[in-house]
Amino acid sequence: MLKGIAASEGIGIGKVVTVSQQQITYEQRPVIGVHKELDRLHDAIDTLKEKTRQLAEEMEASVNPKEAKIIRAHETMLSDPFMISQMDDLVKNDNKCAEAAAETVLDMFASMFSMAEDELTRQRATDVNDIKSRLLKILLGIEETDLRHLPAGTVLVVNDLTPSMTAGLNKENVVAIVTESGGMTSHSAILARALEIPAVLSVQQAVATLKDGSFVIVDGINGQVINDPTMDQQAEYEAKRAAYFEEKERLRAFVGKPTLTADGEKKEVFCNIGNPKDGIQARDRDGEGVGLYRTEFLFMDRSSMPGEDEQYEGYKKVCDTLEGKTVIIRTLDVGGDKEIPYMNLVKEENPFLGYRAIRYCLKNKDSYRLQLRAMIRANADTTGNLWIMLPMITTISEFKEAKAMVAELAEELGMPMPRVGTMIETPAAFIMAPVLAKYCDFFSIGTNDLTQYIMAADRGNSNVAYLYNTYDPAVLHALEAIIKAGKEAGIPVGMCGEAAADPMLIPLLISYGLDEFSVAPTSVLKTRYEISRWSKAEADAIAADVAALETAEEVSAYLAERVKR
Ligand code: PEP
Ligand code: MG
Numbered sequence: 001m002l003k004g005i006a007a008s009e010g011i012g013i014g015k016v017v018t019v020s021q022q023q024i025t026y027e028q029r030p031v032i033g034v035h036k037e038l039d040r041l042h043d044a045i046d047t048l049k050e051k052t053r054q055l056a057e058e059m060e061a062s063v064n065p066k067e068a069k070i071i072r073a074h075e076t077m078l079s080d081p082f083m084i085s086q087m088d089d090l091v092k093n094d095n096k097c098a099e100a101a102a103e104t105v106l107d108m109f110a111s112m113f114s115m116a117e118d119e120l121t122r123q124r125a126t127d128v129n130d131i132k133s134r135l136l137k138i139l140l141g142i143e144e145t146d147l148r149h150l151p152a153g154t155v156l157v158v159n160d161l162t163p164s165m166t167a168g169l170n171k172e173n174v175v176a177i178v179t180e181s182g183g184m185t186s187h188s189a190i191l192a193r194a195l196e197i198p199a200v201l202s203v204q205q206a207v208a209t210l211k212d213g214s215f216v217i218v219d220g221i222n223g224q225v226i227n228d229p230t231m232d233q234q235a236e237y238e239a240k241r242a243a244y245f246e247e248k249e250r251l252r253a254f255v256g257k258p259t260l261t262a263d264g265e266k267k268e269v270f271c272n273i274g275n276p277k278d279g280i281q282a283r284d285r286d287g288e289g290v291g292l293y294r295t296e297f298l299f300m301d302r303s304s305m306p307g308e309d310e311q312y313e314g315y316k317k318v319c320d321t322l323e324g325k326t327v328i329i330r331t332l333d334v335g336g337d338k339e340i341p342y343m344n345l346v347k348e349e350n351p352f353l354g355y356r357a358i359r360y361c362l363k364n365k366d367s368y369r370l371q372l373r374a375m376i377r378a379n380a381d382t383t384g385n386l387w388i389m390l391p392m393i394t395t396i397s398e399f400k401e402a403k404a405m406v407a408e409l410a411e412e413l414g415m416p417m418p419r420v421g422t423m424i425e426t427p428a429a430f431i432m433a434p435v436l437a438k439y440c441d442f443f444s445i446g447t448n449d450l451t452q453y454i455m456a457a458d459r460g461n462s463n464v465a466y467l468y469n470t471y472d473p474a475v476l477h478a479l480e481a482i483i484k485a486g487k488e489a490g491i492p493v494g495m496c497g498e499a500a501a502d503p504m505l506i507p508l509l510i511s512y513g514l515d516e517f518s519v520a521p522t523s524v525l526k527t528r529y530e531i532s533r534w535s536k537a538e539a540d541a542i543a544a545d546v547a548a549l550e551t552a553e554e555v556s557a558y559l560a561e562r563v564k565r
Contacts, residue, residue, distance in 0.1 A: 002203045002210075004178070006223035007189035010198035011241040012176025013217050013234070014153035016210045019145055021159050024136045026099045037091050041098035042084075044138040048131070049078045052164070059167050067194035070187045071167050074131055083109065099139050106132035120277060123186050130162035150174060155218055157210045161201075166191040176218035178225055180206045185277070200225055251525040255286055259517075259528045261510055263535035269527050270326070270518040272496055276314040279321035281521040286528075289326035291444060291518020292389070292496035293318060295371070296333050299340050305367060311374035319382035326385050328444065328494075328518075330423065331371055331402075333357045333391040336449075337460060352449075352458060357392035362401060372409050380415035387419040389444060394428045396435055403439065421491070425449035430478045437489030444518065445482055447497025451475050470499045471559070472552040476508065480543075483512040494518055503530045504559040510534050511543035 031037045052075045059068035077083065083105060090101035110128040113121055137144055148170050150156065155176045156169070166177075166188045177199040182188050184201075192199040198220030210216060210227055217226040217237045221244070226233055259267045270291030271282035275298065282290055298306055298314055306314075319327050334340050335356025348354040361368040372388070379386035388406060393399050403420045410417040424430055425446030437443065447470050452459040454475050457467035469475070479495075486493035494516030499505050501519035503526075509517070510531065519527050534542075542562055549555050 002178075002200075002206065002225040002227065004200040004203035004206075004223050004225065005183055005189075006220055007182070007184055007186075007201040008177070008192035008197060008199035008220050009244075010176075010196065010220045011218065011237055011244055012155060012198040012220070013237060013241065014155045014175040014215075015151075016157050016212055016214050016216055017150055017154045018157045018207055018210065018212050019147070019165075020207070021133075021145075024133055024140065024142065026097075026136070026140055028100055029097045031091060031095050031097055034092055037098055038088060040139065041087060041091060041101060044098065044102075044135055045078055045084065047138050048135050049075055051134075052078065055164060055167050067191055068167075070127070070163055070191060074127060074164065077128070077131060099136055102135050102139070103132060106135070118277075120185055123183070126160070126182070126186055126188070127163055130164050133162070134164060147174075155210075155216050157206050159207055161188040161192075163187040163191060166195070169195060169197065171195045171197055176200075176216075176220065178203050178206050178210065178216075178218060180204065247526075251529055254525045254528045254532070257528070259288065259531055261531055261534055261536060262538070265510075265536060267510070267514070267531050268494075268516040269524050269531070270328070270494065270496075270516055271521045271524065272518050273318070273521070276317040276321075278521070279318035279327075283321050283323070285521035285524045287322075287325075287521060287524050289328070289385075289516075290318060290322060291328050291494050291500075291516055293327065293329040294333065295330060296338050296340070299332060299334070299343075300338075302342075304342055305370075308370040308374050311371055312377050315375055315378035315386065316382055319378055319386055322385075324383040324385055326387060328387045328389050328421075328442075328496075329375055330389040330391050331358070331368070331375075332361055334360055352452065358390050358398050358402060359392065362398065365405070368402075369405065369409060372406055373413065376406065376410050376413055376415050376418060379418040380413070384416060384418075387421060387442065389442075390420070390422045391446070392425060392449070393422040393436070394426045396432060396439070399436060399439055423449075423496070424482050425453070425497075427453050427478075430454075430482050433482045433485035434488070437485050437491055440491060442491050443482065443486045443493045444516075445479060445493070445495040445497060447475070447479070447495060447499035450478060450497065451499075454478055469552040469556075470497075470502070470505065471555040473546075473550060473555065476546065476555065479509070480512045483509075483514055487513050492516060501527050504556070504563050506530045507534045507539040507542045507563060508546060508559075510536065511539035 056068050056071040059071055086105045087101040090096040090104055106128050110125040114125040116122050147165055147168050150173050152173045154174050156174050157178045160181045161179045174197055177192055177197055179201045182201040198218050200218055200220055200223050203225055214228060217229050259269050268288045270289040271287035272292040273279060273282055273290055274294050315329055336352045375386060375388050390402050399422055406420050407417055419441035421440045421442035423446040424443050448459060451468055451470050455467045457464040459468055483493050492515045495514055496518035500517040501523040517527050546555055549558060
C-alpha cells in the first residue's frame with residue numbers, strides 16, 4: 001500500500017493511466033530580429049491567454065465559478081504589464097530568445113512566491129510554473145497533454161498535476177488522481193475537491209510504482225493507494241465507496257440549511273479551527289460560525305512571540321472570512337500538552353495541573369495585553385462578532401481579572417467591548433458554573449480536558465485510557481449541570497470538545513439544552529444531520545434512560561443500540 005496526503009475525499013477504483021511530464025528543452029538562439037522575436041513572444045502569450053480564458057469559461061459552466069477563479073488568475077497574470085515588460089527587456093537588451101526571456105522572468109516570479117512565509121502564497125509558485133511550461137510549449141510547438149479524452153475508469157497518475165491540467169480533466173472518466181507532489185492547499189487539490197475527484201497527493205515514487213493499465217484503489221479519505229488489490233480488498237472498498245456515496249447524498253440535503261432538531265428547535269453547528277486560513281474551510285464546509293479558534297498555533301513553530309499587529313491580522317482574517325458570523329477566539333492556551341519553546345516554561349511534574357493557559361497569561365500581563373488588544377481591534381474593525389474565550393478557568397477571580405483587563409483595554413482603545421466567555425473544562429468551573437454564569441457572556445464546554453480532570457485520567461496516557469471516557473455518568477452529569485447553569489442564567493452554551501461531534505452523545509446534548517456544537521469543518525454536515533434526527537421528546541426519553549445507568553460501559557452499549565440509524 002502507498003501512502004500520501006488525502007487531498008480530495010472519496011474512493012476511486014480503476015485502471016492507471018500515467019502521464020509523463022517531459023522536461024521542456026530548447027536551444028538558446030541569438031535573436032536576429034528583435035521585433036520578430038517580440039511578436040513571437042506576444043503571440044504566444046495571447047494564444048495562452050485565449051486558451052486559459054476558454055478553460056476558465058468551461059470550468060465556470062461545469063464546476064463552480066469560485067474555483068474557476070484559480071484559472072482566471074492565470075489569465076490575469078498573463079496580462080500583467082510588469083511581467084511582460086520584463087520579458088520584453090530581456091529580448092531587447094540581453095538578446096534573449098522568447099523562450100529564454102519567458103523562462104527567466106517566470107522563474108524569478110516562482111522563486112519569489114516559493115520564499116513567502118505563508119503556505120498559500122508559496123503554493124502560487126506552482127501556478128507560475130504551470131504558466132511557464134504552457135507558454136514554452138506554445139513557443140516550441142509542443143502539443144499540450146490533453147486529458148479530456150482519457151478512457152472511462154481512469155486513475156490518473158502524474159508527477160505533478162498542474163492547475164490547468166486539473167481544470168481540463170473530464171470528471172466522467174477520471175475516477176481518481178494520484179500525484180508525487182502537492183499538498184492540501186495546492187490549487188490542484190482545491191480543483192480536485194471542486195471536481196469531486198478523489199485524490200491522494202505526494203505519494204512517493206507513484207509514477208514508477210503504479211504501472212499503466214494496472215488496477216488500483218485510491219482512498220482519498222485516508223490517503224492510501226492500493227496497487228493490485230485482492231478480491232477481498234476490492235469488495236471491501238466497493239462497499240466503502242457505496243457507503244460514502246450514500247452518506248454524501250444524505251448530507252447534501254443539509255448544505256446551506258439551518259440546523260434544526262426533528263421538532264424544529266434551532267441549534268448551531270460551528271467549527272473548531274487552528275489557524276486563520278482554516279476559516280476558509282469553516283466557511284466552505286458550511287459552518288455557522290467558529291466556536292473555537294485555538295490561537296496557540298499562531299505562537300508555535302517560530303522563535304518569538306507574534307506581535308500585536310500580526311495577531312490582529314490573523315484574527316481579522318478569520319472574521320472577514322466568516323462574513324459577520326460569530327467567531328469565538330480563545331486566548332493563549334499554552335502549557336499542558338502544548339509546548340512553546342521560546343516561552344521558557346520549566347518542565348513540570350504534572351503539566352496538566354500546572355502553570356498553563358489563563359494561569360500563565362495572568363502572570364505575563366504584558367504579552368496577554370497584546371493578544372487582547374489584537375482581538376479588541378479585530379472585533380472593532382470587522383462586523384463586531386468576535387467573542388473572546390478564556391481557557392482553563394478554575395476560579396471566579398481569574399475570570400473577573402481577565403474580563404476586567406479586556407474592559408480596560410477596550411476603554412483605552414475607545415473600541416467596543418467584545419463578549420467575553422469561558423471554557424468550562426475544569427471540575428471547579430463546572431461546580432461553580434451557576435456563579436460563573438453571572439459574569440460570563442457565554443460558556444463553551446471543553447470535554448477533552450473536562451473528561452480528563454473529572455476522571456483524573458491524563459488524556460494522553462494509554463494506561464488510563466479506559467477511564468478517560470466521556471460516556472461516564474460522572475462526566476454526563478457535569479455536562480447536564482453546566483448546560484442547565486448557563487441556560488438558567490440566559491447565556492448561550494456551546495461545546496467545543498470532541499464530544500460535540502459524537503453522534504451517540506447528540507441526543508443527550510439536545511435533551512440537556514446545548515445551543516451550539518463546535519466541530520471539525522469536515523463534520524459540520526454530519527453533525528447537522530445527526531441533530532435533525534431527534535425531537536426534544538425523543539432526546540429526553542434517551543436522557544432519562546441514560547440517567548438510570550451506572551457505568552460508562554452501560555451508557556455506551558445503550559447509546560450504540562438506541563442511536564444507531
Ligand atoms: C477541550 O479541552 O475540550 C478543548 C476544546 O480544548 P483543547 O482540546 O485545545 O485543550
Ligand atoms: Mg482544553
